[in-house]
Amino acid sequence: MAERFRFLDFIKGWSILGVIVIHIELLITADHPLVVMGQIIDMLFRFAVPVFIGVLGFMTYNKYWGMDNWDSFLLHKARTYGIPYLIWSTVYYFTPDIYYLRPDLGVLSSVVFGYSEVHLYFMVAYFGFILLTPFIVLGGRQMTASSLTGVLVSVVILHLGLLYTAEQSIWQGSLDTFYLNTDARLPLHWMSFYALGLLLAIHQERVVTLAKKGNKILIRVCMALSYLLFAVFLVESRRTYFIYYTPFLVPFSVLALLLLGGLYPRVESNRLVSFITFIGRNTFPIYLSHILWIKIAYLFVAQGQVSMIYLLLIFLLVVLGSVAWIRVERDLKVIIGNIVFTLTRRKRIARKLK
Numbered sequence: 001m002a003e004r005f006r007f008l009d010f011i012k013g014w015s016i017l018g019v020i021v022i023h024i025e026l027l028i029t030a031d032h033p034l035v036v037m038g039q040i041i042d043m044l045f046r047f048a049v050p051v052f053i054g055v056l057g058f059m060t061y062n063k064y065w066g067m068d069n070w071d072s073f074l075l076h077k078a079r080t081y082g083i084p085y086l087i088w089s090t091v092y093y094f095t096p097d098i099y100y101l102r103p104d105l106g107v108l109s110s111v112v113f114g115y116s117e118v119h120l121y122f123m124v125a126y127f128g129f130i131l132l133t134p135f136i137v138l139g140g141r142q143m144t145a146s147s148l149t150g151v152l153v154s155v156v157i158l159h160l161g162l163l164y165t166a167e168q169s170i171w172q173g174s175l176d177t178f179y180l181n182t183d184a185r186l187p188l189h190w191m192s193f194y195a196l197g198l199l200l201a202i203h204q205e206r207v208v209t210l211a212k213k214g215n216k217i218l219i220r221v222c223m224a225l226s227y228l229l230f231a232v233f234l235v236e237s238r239r240t241y242f243i244y245y246t247p248f249l250v251p252f253s254v255l256a257l258l259l260l261g262g263l264y265p266r267v268e269s270n271r272l273v274s275f276i277t278f279i280g281r282n283t284f285p286i287y288l289s290h291i292l293w294i295k296i297a298y299l300f301v302a303q304g305q306v307s308m309i310y311l312l313l314i315f316l317l318v319v320l321g322s323v324a325w326i327r328v329e330r331d332l333k334v335i336i337g338n339i340v341f342t343l344t345r346r347k348r349i350a351r352k353l354k
Contacts, residue, residue, distance in 0.1 A: 006277055008055055010268075011260045013280030015052055018045030020290050020318050023119060026099055027298060027306050027314075034308065046243060047256035049122055050193040052283070054257070056129055057197025060136065062204075070134040077130050081284065085123050088288040092117035098295055114185065117291050121185045128187040129194060145202055152195040152202075156250070159192035163247040170245060184244050192250050226255055279322070285329045286322040293321035 022045055028038040067073060093107060093116035101118050102110070114120030140148050166179050179188070187194070200207055243249070267273050279286060297317040302310040 006268075007261070007264050008058070009277040009280030010264055010273060011051055011257065011280070012055060012283050013276035013278070014260060015045075015048040016279055016283045016286050016290075017276075017319075018048035019119070019287065020294075020315065020322075021045050022048065023291060023294055024311055024314055024318070026118070027294075027311070029306070032306060034306070034311075043243075046249065047253040049244070050190070050249060050253040051257065052122070053125075053129070053190045053193040054197035054200070054253070056126070057194040058201045059197075060133055060194075061140075061198055061201035064133060064137055065141065067137065073134070074130070077127075081123075081130075082127070084285070084288060085120070085127075086111060089114060089116045089120055092120070092291065095292065095295060096299065098298055119287065119291055121183055122287075124185040125187055125190055128185075129190075132187060140198075149199065149202060152199050155195040156192045156199075159195070160247045160250060162188075163192075163245060163249070166245045167247065180245065189244065193253065196250075196254070279319075279326075282326045285326055289325045290318055290322050293318040293325075296321070 022042050025038045025042040028034050032038075064073070089111040090107075093110050095117075099118050103115055105113075105115050110116040114122075114124045143151070162179065166177070169175070169177055169180065182189070184190070264273075294314060297314040298304065301317060302314060
């Protein structure tokens, strides 16, 4: 099981690197010579957010399926994820908008609902899944594995239909719908990926066995070609509207997962993989902070210029800044924890003296 979770850290590590690449690519304007290349590279990493949601579904089954103390669960999530999110969302509201995508909604709405920066929409959906976790677990535990599998497959099919309907609405110019107006901020927008993560967890032993049997180079080559084909298609889809409103993202993300699954056994002893799994274990602080490092690198190092050299330099600086922030955040947590412990202890001593 530990090795299996290391693989999850591996795919999470690639995913967070993909998120960084996507947000650096956003610096390339539509009339820039690098725009086509940038869009293709962008699309190659569009599996990132779906993978995070899928991992959440997977861990729901492996980590929380036997849980009963949901008050403690929600309190822990609020303290561990909710408070840092609100702090970073507030910070971003008062930083320059280098993407020119921030709506004028005021401080409260922007901070709470993730409009203060381009990447925070995902956190709102993530918190939605956390709030739904007790209901999903309690309902799922009442079902047999086969019944739950049927429900989850139905969820995937329904979501594919919903994505197809949304894409058709976009092509027809009907953009004023609830699904589109909520900007991928609801669990509704990601439910097929969450369901697929749960399915993989329920049938993980069988999946591992099949993966070992299908470990053939020809299959990998075919999957790689299919992955590139989907990437090209998604570039075309992006010209229409927001990239996550297409049913093709689901098989695209599954293909990416299969490719990473085939790659992992061949490279797991490599030092680079150790680094990738390290950042995979720390995706949350990296996800929240990486836009700030992009802004600093873009405004003060590249000085607002976009070129291949500057984009590569920005990527390197963002990765270094993110890794440094992991250590800083840990130290801050220790300091804050010690302060809280000291204050609590003093209060207890003062009460005893009274």
